[in-house]
Amino acid sequence: MATMAPSVPVRARTFFRDFRGGDQVAYLITFLFAASILLVTVLLVFELWLKSSLAIHQFGFSFLWTSTWDPVEGQFGALPFIYGTIITSLLGLLISVPLGVGAAIFLSELAPPRVSNVLNFLVELLAAVPSVIFGVLGMFALVPVMRLYVQPALTRAFGWSPFFKGPAYGVGVLTASIILAIMVFPYIISISREALMQVPREQREAALALGATRWEATWDAVVPFARLGIVGSIFLSLARALGETMAVTMVIGNDPHIAASILAPGYTIASVIANEFSEATSDIHQSALVALGLVLFLITIILNGLGQLLLVLTAKPGTSK
Amino acid sequence: MTLRRLWRRTVSSVMLTLTGICAVITASALFFILGYLVWNGSTSLDWNFFTKLPLSPGELGGGMANAILGSAKIVALGALIGVPVGFVAGVFLSEFGGKSIANIIRFTADLLNGVPSIVIGILAWALIVVPTKHFSAWAGGFALSLMVIPVTLRATEQFLGQVPQALREGALALGASKWRSVATVVVPAARTGIMTGIILGVARISGETAPLLFTALNNQFWSKGFNEPTASLPVMIYYRAISAFDDFHRQAWAAGLVLLALVLVANIAARMVLARGAAAQRG
Numbered sequence: 001m002a003t004m005a006p007s008v009p010v011r012a013r014t015f016f017r018d019f020r021g022g023d024q025v026a027y028l029i030t031f032l033f034a035a036s037i038l039l040v041t042v043l044l045v046f047e048l049w050l051k052s053s054l055a056i057h058q059f060g061f062s063f064l065w066t067s068t069w070d071p072v073e074g075q076f077g078a079l080p081f082i083y084g085t086i087i088t089s090l091l092g093l094l095i096s097v098p099l100g101v102g103a104a105i106f107l108s109e110l111a112p113p114r115v116s117n118v119l120n121f122l123v124e125l126l127a128a129v130p131s132v133i134f135g136v137l138g139m140f141a142l143v144p145v146m147r148l149y150v151q152p153a154l155t156r157a158f159g160w161s162p163f164f165k166g167p168a169y170g171v172g173v174l175t176a177s178i179i180l181a182i183m184v185f186p187y188i189i190s191i192s193r194e195a196l197m198q199v200p201r202e203q204r205e206a207a208l209a210l211g212a213t214r215w216e217a218t219w220d221a222v223v224p225f226a227r228l229g230i231v232g233s234i235f236l237s238l239a240r241a242l243g244e245t246m247a248v249t250m251v252i253g254n255d256p257h258i259a260a261s262i263l264a265p266g267y268t269i270a271s272v273i274a275n276e277f278s279e280a281t282s283d284i285h286q287s288a289l290v291a292l293g294l295v296l297f298l299i300t301i302i303l304n305g306l307g308q309l310l311l312v313l314t315a316k317p318g319t320s321k
Numbered sequence: 322m323t324l325r326r327l328w329r330r331t332v333s334s335v336m337l338t339l340t341g342i343c344a345v346i347t348a349s350a351l352f353f354i355l356g357y358l359v360w361n362g363s364t365s366l367d368w369n370f371f372t373k374l375p376l377s378p379g380e381l382g383g384g385m386a387n388a389i390l391g392s393a394k395i396v397a398l399g400a401l402i403g404v405p406v407g408f409v410a411g412v413f414l415s416e417f418g419g420k421s422i423a424n425i426i427r428f429t430a431d432l433l434n435g436v437p438s439i440v441i442g443i444l445a446w447a448l449i450v451v452p453t454k455h456f457s458a459w460a461g462g463f464a465l466s467l468m469v470i471p472v473t474l475r476a477t478e479q480f481l482g483q484v485p486q487a488l489r490e491g492a493l494a495l496g497a498s499k500w501r502s503v504a505t506v507v508v509p510a511a512r513t514g515i516m517t518g519i520i521l522g523v524a525r526i527s528g529e530t531a532p533l534l535f536t537a538l539n540n541q542f543w544s545k546g547f548n549e550p551t552a553s554l555p556v557m558i559y560y561r562a563i564s565a566f567d568d569f570h571r572q573a574w575a576a577g578l579v580l581l582a583l584v585l586v587a588n589i590a591a592r593m594v595l596a597r598g599a600a601a602q603r604g
Contacts, residue, residue, distance in 0.1 A: 026500035030413035033406050034426045037470060040444075041429045044436065047447040102343030110337060111344070119348050121592065126351045128521075128588045130528025132555045133358065133577050136562045140570070141357055185347045215333035236435075243437025245531035246559060270439045270531070277446075278456075278535040293443045297436060304435035 044297075052291035054284055063291060069256040069272075071280070076288035078295060080256040084266035085296070088173055088248060089241035091262065092180030097234055099181075100188030104230075107189070108196035109218050120190065127186035135250035138179045143170040143251060150174075151263050162260040171253035173266045179247045184237035191236065191311070195229020196222060228310045235307030239300045245270035269296045355581075362578025365571040370579075375541050375557070381568050385576055387543050388552040391458070395537055395553055396527045398462025403469035403526075404519055410470070411477025411515075416503050427478075434471035441467050442532035450536060458544065458551040461537025465526040472525065476518020480511040513598035517591040524587035528580060530555035554580050 055063060055076060066077030103123075107116045147170030154174075158164040199222050207217035223230070253265020254275060269292045280286040369384040376383030410430070414423045445464035450456055484507050492502030508515075538550040539560060554576050561573035 022501075023499045026503070027413075027417045030409050030417050031422075033409035034413040034418065034422075036406060037410055037426060037433065037474070038429050040467060040470075041433050043448065044433075044440070044444045047444055048440070051443070051447050099343045099347060102340040103347045106337075106340035106344040110340065119344055122348045122351050124592075125585060125588055126347075126354070128524060128528075128584055129351075129354060130530070130555060130580060130584060132528070132530040132558050132562075133354070133581055136558060136573055136577050137354060137357060139562055140361075140574075182350050185350065189347060213329050213333035215336045216329065219336070239435055243439065245437065245439045246555075250559070250563060270437060273439050273443070274531055274534055277443075278538060290443055290447075293440045297440050300435055300437055301432060304432065308431055 048290060048294040048297060052287050052294050054287035055291040056287075058284065059288075063288070064295070067256075067258060071276070071282070071285045074282065074284050076284070076291075078269070078288075078292055080258050081267055081269045081272050081292060082295065083258050084173065084252065085242055085268040085270070085299075087262070088176045088180055088252065088266065088268060089238055091174065091177035092184060092241050093234065093238055095177065095181035096184050096188060096237070100185050100233075100237075101192055101230060103185075104189045104192035104196060105218060105223070107193045109214075109222065116193075120193065123186045123189050126182075127190075131183070131244060131246040132250075134179055134183055134247035138175065138247055138251040142175060142178065146170045146172075146175050146178075154263065163262055166259070166261045166264050168263065169253060169265060171251050171265055172263050173252065173259075174262045176248045176252040176266070176268075177262070179251055180241045180244060183244060183247060184241050187237045187240060188233045191233035192226070192230045195226040195233070198229070199225045228313050232307045232310030235303050235310060239303040239307065242303070243270060243296060243300050245274050249274050269293070355585075358574070358578050358581055361574040365575040366578060367575075370572070370575050374543070375552075375572075377541075378564065378566050378569065383572070385552075385554065385557055385572065387540060388554045388557040388576070389579075391537070391540065391544060391551040392527065392553040392555070394458050394547065395461040395465060395533065395551060396523065398458060398547065399465025399469055399526050400519075400523050401466075402462065403466030404473050404522070406466070407470040407473025407522075408477050408515065408519075411474040412481065412503065412508070414474070414478045415481035416499075416507065430471045430474050433467065434475075437531075438468060438529055439531040439534075442534060442536055445532065445536045453548075455548075456536065456538035456550040458537055458547040458549070461533045461551060461553065462547070464532035464536045465529060468526050468529060468532065469519075469522040472522030473515075473519055476522070477511075477515050480514030480518070481507060483514070484510045513594060517595040517598075520587055520591040520594075524584045524591070527587075528555055528584050530559055534559075 059066070059076060063076065063078050064082065065079050066075075067079040068075045068077050069080060070076075103119075107119055111119065147168050151168035151170070151172075151174075154164045155166075155168065203221050203225055204217050207221035208214075212220065248268050249271040252268060252271060254267050254271060255265035256267045256272070257264075259266070273289050273293055273296075276285070277289050280289055369382055370386075371384060371389065372386050373382070373384035374387055375385060410426065414427060418426065441464050444467070445460045449460040449463055453460075488506055488510055489502055492506040493499070497505070533553050533556050537553055537556070539556050540550045540552040544551040558573050558576045558580065561569040561576065564570075
């Protein structure tokens with residue numbers, strides 16, 4: 001080394017400069033790829049805005065609260081779809097949150113690690129099942145059951161209220177909600193489980209030492225500790241449910257009317273885009289569909305943002321994986 | 322006092338049992354789905370399904386050979402575009418990016434990940450179908466690529482982040498430049514995890530239907546190259562299922578079984594590889 005020293009510096013400097021140049025090039029290339037994600041997202045917003053501007057100019061904000069959807073007459077109002085999207089998602093969450101959080105509590109607090117991991121694995125596989133397959137199962141397995149048993153039973157029991165009135169079609173808002181509930185289970189369970197498992201041991205032990213029963217320790221000491229994570233999982237699931245297309249399209253009945261009854265057919269934003277987009281011939285029809293897409297985009301973005309924020313707030317440095 | 326204690330104990334065991342029931346219900350959903358599909362799908366599946374073209378409504382028989390090939394084409398396109406972008410961007414976030422730029426990109430990728438797939442379809446339609454004036458495998462592949470980017474990026478960043486800092490320092494101390502240490506030391510150390518993430522992402526897009534409905538559209542025949550409307554398995558399942566013909570329903574079941582088997586095998590394989598990698602790392 002020492003003997004080479006005199007000749008090294010000049011060559012070494014250019015050599016290393018080249019390599020530092022290599023670093024610059026690597027930085028630039030990787031940065032361009034990363035920036036392309038930014039570009040695509042900006043393009044997404046821009047194109048949604050551009051392609052819906054015709055409908056936005058023609059209908060203005062009244063697009064959001066008028067409820068006539070008549071492609072032949074060129075009348076477009078988004079309300080039935082917005083209503084259908086929100087009601088199916090909320091009902092779906094109403095079913096899946098108690099079940100999902102219950103399962104998450106079981107997996108993190110009670111189940112032996114081995115059982116917990118196997119069940120979690122199954123639940124994650126459930127998340128991988130394509131949406132169109134949920135749709136097929138919904139159409140052929142759930143819809144007949146709803147038509148023959150569940151809907152008549154509900155009408156008999158609660159028919160006095162406007163929410164359970166009407167003929168049993170099998171398809172409808174409630175059927176779509178049940179499918180959505182099954183589809184968002186995995187998100188609620190795995191995120192909530194993660195949040196519950198991050199709760200420090202001392203929290204449980206302190207409660208038990210004060211004489212709490214196992215359930216009291218879980219419900220009063222552990223769950224409140226993880227509540228932000230659980231709420232975050234609910235937001236993310238809600239965003240998923242709102243944007244869910246195929247399974248809902250196949251079981252909701254696709255009828256753009258607002259009915260009080262949850263047994264009646266409905267329609268969602270994603271479903272109407274799926275059904276009408278490739279066949280929309282007039283510019284204004286297409287533009288109205290893109291405007292619906294823009295509405296859906298904005299709703300899901302806001303919910304996702306809130307959900308992510310809650311998850312960031314719960315993940316403490318050092319404990320998160 | 323003892324009565325109250327008895328009450329609290331009862332509440333505790335009842336509630337804990339209920340959580341167990343919740344877990345059983347949710348896990349059994351998967352078994353129900355699998356069982357029902359296998360039951361209906363296996364009786365519908367035959368050799369024609371893999372080799373014949375679809376027939377018109379009313380005719381018995383026929384298959385989905387074109388949809389199988391079409392799905393392969395579209396998914397391959399999506400992966401070939403999306404995986405490199407997601408991977409290189411992930412390397413940027415983990416190794417090269419400064420804090421603020423990386424945060425902006427990370428946030429954008431999360432946002433993109435949350436965009437409903439049908440809205441992604443609208444973007445691909447606006448960017449490719451509208452200018453070229455026809456539906457094509459390109460448009461479908463582009464739509465799917467946008468869905469695989471965030472997943473790949475996440476996996477890459479996460480697993481690069483788990484590579485010990487000492488490995489990087491070791492490479493740098495031996496005189497490697499930064500990109501060399503990343504390319505020859507850091508990325509190889511994380512390759513199992515990254516591969517797993519990529520497999521999961523590709524499995525996810527292979528089941529996507531909504532973004533293909535008005536980008537790749539559908540096709541009853543073989544499509545030449547990438548510039549024609551192209552059939553795909555998920556879209557085929559959808560149209561077969563909502564049709565009014567029993568024989569079409571049978572084919573929807575068969576296709577559903579094939580699709581689900583592909584997706585689940587990919588998922589299980591990816592997770593097993595990951596578990597083995599983790600075990601090896603622990604020694």
